[in-house]
Amino acid sequence: MSAGTSTADAAPTRPAATPPAPYVPWSRRLGPPLMLVPALVVLGVLIGYPLVRLVWTSFQEYGRAQVFGRPPVFVGLDNYRAILQDPQFWRVFWRSLVFCAVNVVATMGLGIAVAVLLTKLHKAMRFVTSIGLLVAWAMPPLTAVIIWGWMFDTQFGVVNYVVTALTPADYTGHSWLIDPLSFFFVASVVIVWQSTPFVAFSVYAGLTQVPSDLIEAAQLDGAGRWQRARYVVTPFLRPVLVILTMLQIIWDLRVFTQIYALQGIGGIREKTSTLGVYIYQVSVGSGDFGRGGAIAVLLVVMMLGLAIGYVRSTLREEEL
């Protein structure tokens, strides 16, 4: 725990760690910041510039004609006004929010449960289970959607066969993707299947770090199993849980690949698009870059709002 002790009195000790300015030769003083230049250039040109350009485009009428060379027209906030008055946008917005919330809750819940389960298993079984989790985690997202799409296939899917064989319900020829609610169920299955392992491994790593003498002390003081979980383990895990939840929200809110690919396998676009897919449809699909840009800006603003929370909790835990 060297980190904690040094941060408390970091300010007074810093001058001692860095030699006084006059003794540092020029090359030394400029060297380290110069080492950041290549990375800064790449980020500036390929993230900073596109970001500025995105905001700029969102204030323009920028359609197919502009792609072919006609100069774009500056329209101020028209694109934003149009979006915020478009009921379709609000449907997509709330749908994304609800979808994100369901997935985050399911992933975190399941992830924590799996982590606790891992601590209670015999060593060999824990190893086997970890391998399984690892395999699900490692799948490329696109492949994962396509596999699940095949398993949920209307005609020849294994899911319909198994459900029909094991339950009284007849699912022969049942389409899972036509009904929007059922579509999102399949999408959530894919997403939760893939993101649970990361949560489980991280929480498990956290659980193994809880000092056992703390738990023993609590036990001696008469704390029951739930009290120990609540008052000893949970406070210890809180930072990990906060960061994980934040990451999950950020990942699930911007989801693109899973929804887009699942729409390609079956499903009704207008009723199943989330924000990420909607941006793609408005800008690339219908060629309205101005409006697509405005929606994208709104998404970026939401993300940065979340990012501030994430950065703050990371900074609290990490010594820079």
Next chain:
Amino acid sequence: MRRGFRQRIGSVTLHLLAGLLFLWCVFPVYWMVNTSLLPNNETRGVTPHFYPSDPTLSNYHTVLFDESKAPFLPALRNSLMVTGFTVLVAVVLAFVAALALTRFRFRGRRSFILLILVVQMIPGEAMIVSTYQILDGWHLLNTIAGLTMVYIATVLPFTIWMLRGFVHGVPIELEEAAMIDGCSRAGAFWRVTFPLLAPGLVATGVFAFIQAWNEFLLALVVNSRPEMMTLPVWLRTFQQATQATNWAAIMAGSTLMTIPVIVFFAFVQGRMTTGLVAGAVKG
């Protein structure tokens, strides 16, 4: 006595649960490989074949050599090139930056780290339009170079963050000891710290590899010409073209695309977790 019995029942239940969990995790992957080994007509029956009783590699042959479908091999080549260059450049840039951030103190250091953390949160989904416009302006659409540049920028923030953690983990005292023993500053770094960092560099490289290899949306927008597609875009195109007739071939294609990822992933899994939530739990 009674308590022991109850505990054993509990433990058995938990192990059964773990077994179910294992099945739930690996069954889809098993199903992919299983389907890819079945003759196509066996994938189209009322009763699915739960194991390949008569395995065939013909689906892999279709994927690799059937010219009438979207071609796999050029997509593989594109993916390898884009991913390879991305990993190489991103790791070198990130390494230099990580060194500066951990081994030196200077003004702007903290701001740079904050910048990295925030940039990481900007969704690529939002940037497709302007990225497309910019690459178009530079005549880099449908090129290896264009997509590679975009990917380097995408993976860079996280590679820097991850490598920073690894460099931080090698105590500076080791270098200082080597310097007392007569090494130059650079010599101490290359002979002492660098070898200790090698695993971290590999893990970071693998992370960048997986990101670039799996990336779908930007590749879809930026490299849409059939001969410039990467594997994910190829897989989706192939799936759209053959979904109605040949799921077995789609599963063969998926398997081919997945194998490198699973292999690399298994390699660095432990470090991935520590990298992602580095320092969130400290003893």
